[in-house]
Amino acid sequence: MMFDTRCARPSRPVRRGAAYFPHPAESMTDAVSLTAVQVEHQEVRMMKRGRTLSAALLMSVLLAALPGCQKQEGPAERAGKEVDKAAEKVGDKIEKAGESIQDAAKGDKK
Known part of the structure; x- marks a missing residue:
């Protein structure tokens, strides 16, 4: 049984939807x-x-x-990305050419 905090007598729990019938x-x-x-x-x-x-x-x-808050790419940013990709490809080609030149130079020395 629960006790009412306002007085010393026990109180009955009231069910939801049920009418309240006071104690006599x-x-x-x-x-x-x-x-x-x-x-x-x-x-x-x-x-x-x-x-x-x-x-x-x-x-x-x-x-x-x-x-809606995401940054939209403009034409300049897209062009910049394309330039970066092209520069990376050129760098890879130059690196390969340098390696082949080194390989050729090593082959001539032998």
Whole structure:
């Protein structure tokens, strides 16, 4: 059995959806105050749900807007990447030519 924190007598748990039937020893003011407490708890639960829903909505909006913030490549950036690729290919060709020249020079010395 649970104890009510406001008094020393045990309290009965109230099921959701069930009507509240006060204990015969309780006065009408106790029944009203307990109902007010139940309403307050319901309001707190609704506020928590509202905050949770608001946070979830905010996160979904931020995640949906994230792809729009990505940097778009312009024509100059694409051209720069092509120049980089071409320079890398030229460097590889020059390196191969240098190796073949070294191989040829080693072959002549023997």
